[in-house]
Amino acid sequence: DTAVSQTPKYLVTQMGNDKSIKCEQNLGHDTMYWYKQDSKKFLKIMFSYNNKELIINETVPNRFSPKSPDKAHLNLHINSLELGDSAVYFCASSQGNFYTDTQYFGPGTRLTVL
Amino acid sequence: QKEVEQDPGPLSVPEGAIVSLNCTYSNSAFQYFMWYRQYSRKGPELLMYTYSSGNKEDGRFTAQVDKSSKYISLFIRDSQPSDSATYLCAMSSGAGSYQLTFGKGTKLSVIP
Numbered sequence: 001d002t003a004v005s006q007t008p009k010y011l012v013t014q015m016g017n018d019k020s021i022k023c024e025q026n027l028g029h030d031t032m033y034w035y036k037q038d039s040k041k042f043l044k045i046m047f048s049y050n051n052k053e054l055i056i057n058e059t060v061p062n063r064f065s066p067k068s069p070d071k072a073h074l075n076l077h078i079n080s081l082e083l084g085d086s087a088v089y090f091c092a093s094s095q096g097n098f099y100t101d102t103q104y105f106g107p108g109t110r111l112t113v114l
Numbered sequence: 115q116k117e118v119e120q121d122p123g124p125l126s127v128p129e130g131a132i133v134s135l136n137c138t139y140s141n142s143a144f145q146y147f148m149w150y151r152q153y154s155r156k157g158p159e160l161l162m163y164t165y166s167s168g169n170k171e172d173g174r175f176t177a178q179v180d181k182s183s184k185y186i187s188l189f190i191r192d193s194q195p196s197d198s199a200t201y202l203c204a205m206s207s208g209a210g211s212y213q214l215t216f217g218k219g220t221k222l223s224v225i226p
Contacts, residue, residue, distance in 0.1 A: 004157075041122075041200065043158070043216040090157050102148060103214060105157035 003027050004106035006091050012112045013081055021076045021109045023091030031055075032074035033092040033103065034066060043090070049074055078111075086113045117141050120203055120217030129226050133190040137203035137217045140184065144205040144215075147179050149188045152200045152219065161201075162188065193224045 004025045013019055025032060033056075034046045048056035049068040063079045074091060091106040120137045127133055135149075145166055150158035162177040164170045164186075170177045176189040186205075190197055200219040 040218065042218050043202065045214065092157075102160050102163050104160065105150075107157050108155070110155075 004091055004093055004104055006089075006106040006109050008109060009107065010110050010112075012114065014114055015081055015083060017081050018077070018079045019081060019111070020078070021089055021091075021111075023074045023076070023106060025072055025091075025093040025104075025106075027093055027104065029093040029095050029104075030071060031094045032068065032071075033094075034074065034076050035090040035092060035105075037088040037090060037108070039087070047074075047076075081111075081113045083113050086111055117215050118203065118205060118217045121220055122218050124221040124223060126223045126225060127193055129193060129195060129224055131193050131224070133193050133197070133222060133224075135188040135190075135201050135203075135220050135222070137186050137205075138184055139186075139205055139215075141205070141207070141215075142181075142184070143207040146206040147177070147186050148204045148206075148214070149175075149177055150202040150204060150216075152202060154199075158202055195224050195226050198223045 007022050031050045033048045035043050036046055037043045046058055046060045047066040051071055052068045065077045068074045088108045088110050090108045092103040094103040118137055118139045147164045149162045151161050152158045162175055164177050164179050167179045167181045174191045178187040186203060200221045202219040203217040204214045206214050
């Protein structure tokens with residue numbers, strides 16, 4: 001009964017490859033997020049979708065493309081991977097309620113680009 | 115100046131000590147304040163959530179918000195080795211924004 005799940009947990013790949021990370025939430029939340037946590041442990045938002053619509057798109061290279069097939073899923077596709085993309089990527093979800101705005105995180109996907 | 119500042123530590127305390135973790139922020143629009151706990155190689159987990167100024171207590175944890183000083187704190191009483199983790203503060207203005215701004219996290223070790 002995992003609330004927010006991500007696959008894969010670990011991803012090791014070569015520079016220039018294209019890869020995808022999948023996220024699913026079974027909390028019935030309206031809003032989902034992708035975060036990047038770099039080697040210095042700084043957590044930074046990348047994207048957010050509310051009811052399948054993009055609502056936050058931070059300054060992220062356009063090699064990163066999120067896709068939300070339905071409210072419960074938010075996948076992240078990365079083209080032409082670079083060394084600097086190595087990080088832990090966290091998916092999260094929230095009710096999307098204006099007054100609560102608390103987010104629940106998945107376990108993370110550790111991406112290593114060689 | 116970063117929007118949210120948090121001392122990264124590391125902070126080591128003996129078991130049973132009272133721990134104080136703090137964040138300062140510059141954006142006066144922030145109204146929602148959270149503390150997350152992150153164990154090594156795991157996702158952040160929500161610990162406490164506070165709206166506007168004041169105190170909130172939950173078991174051994176107390177969150178304090180002082181909006182006039184733009185300063186928030188998390189106190190852990192009777193600290194346990196299982197409290198050893200990185201603690202991240204996070205803030206949001208609400209106002210239709212779904213975005214959280216995180217501190218860098220403070221790494222805490224509670225020594226038995």
